[in-house]
Amino acid sequence: xxxxxxxxxxxxxxxxxxxxxxxxxxxxxxxxxxxxxxxxxxxxxxxxxxxxxxxxxxxxxxxxxxxxxxxxxxxxxxxxxxxxxxxxxxxxxxxxxxxxxxxxxxxxxxxx
Amino acid sequence: xxxxxxxxxxxxxxxxxxxxxxxxxxxxxxxxxxxxxxxxxxxxxxxxxxxxxxxxxxxxxxxxxxxxxxxxxxxxxxxxxxxxxxxxxxxxxxxxxxxxxxxxxxxxxxxxxxx
Numbered sequence: 001x002x003x004x005x006x007x008x009x010x011x012x013x014x015x016x017x018x019x020x021x022x023x024x025x026x027x028x029x030x031x032x033x034x035x036x037x038x039x040x041x042x043x044x045x046x047x048x049x050x051x052x053x054x055x056x057x058x059x060x061x062x063x064x065x066x067x068x069x070x071x072x073x074x075x076x077x078x079x080x081x082x083x084x085x086x087x088x089x090x091x092x093x094x095x096x097x098x099x100x101x102x103x104x105x106x107x108x109x110x111x112x
Numbered sequence: 113x114x115x116x117x118x119x120x121x122x123x124x125x126x127x128x129x130x131x132x133x134x135x136x137x138x139x140x141x142x143x144x145x146x147x148x149x150x151x152x153x154x155x156x157x158x159x160x161x162x163x164x165x166x167x168x169x170x171x172x173x174x175x176x177x178x179x180x181x182x183x184x185x186x187x188x189x190x191x192x193x194x195x196x197x198x199x200x201x202x203x204x205x206x207x208x209x210x211x212x213x214x215x216x217x218x219x220x221x222x223x224x225x226x227x
Contacts, residue, residue: 098162
């Protein structure tokens with residue numbers, strides 16, 4: 001039972017353009033969401049978070065949007081840079097717990 | 113602070129052997145997590161601690177797996193009688209929840225190969 005889904009295994013984007021990574025979830029009890037970036041042979045690195053009481057959070061080139069009615073969040077990267085090429089994971093935490101459930105990841109390739 | 117440290121980084125073992133991984137969290141973090149990641153998948157939750165108390169353990173976790181966090185500092189994850197299906201990257205993370213946020217900081221992971 002995959003409660004957090006990233007349906008696009010991979011995405012290629014031209015340098016300077018916008019990258020949009022999507023994440024869907026099934027559990028309406030999720031109340032906090034994180035995005036991570038992972039390079040090979042390294043642990044995941046935190047990018048940005050969003051609480052369920054918000055619908056948008058922005059940090060530099062990264063913006064996360066949350067649509068609670070659709071149970072959907074997305075990560076926008078503008079402008080995309082070659083160094084952004086990595087696997088991106090979304091993660092969701094059920095209310096009242098401190099664990100996170102991760103999606104399967106989307107591999108982003110930014111082409112120079 | 114050097115972040116979350118995991119040792120060993122790589123472990124190759126034969127089926128049936130026991131292995132132990134160690135995680136040293138960020139010193140002021142009171143929560144510590146273990147995740148497992150296999151190829152093409154996201155990190156899978158195994159267990160987590162608040163200080164020395166193990167608060168939750170995945171129901172998918174075999175009883176061959178045991179984790180401890182004595183004194184609320186470092187943690188160990190032991191796998192007994194390893195099987196080839198245990199081959200994975202074992203990730204440790206720690207956190208210090210503040211203002212409603214609980215952001216996990218991960219270590220580089222310990223890769224296990226069971227032959």
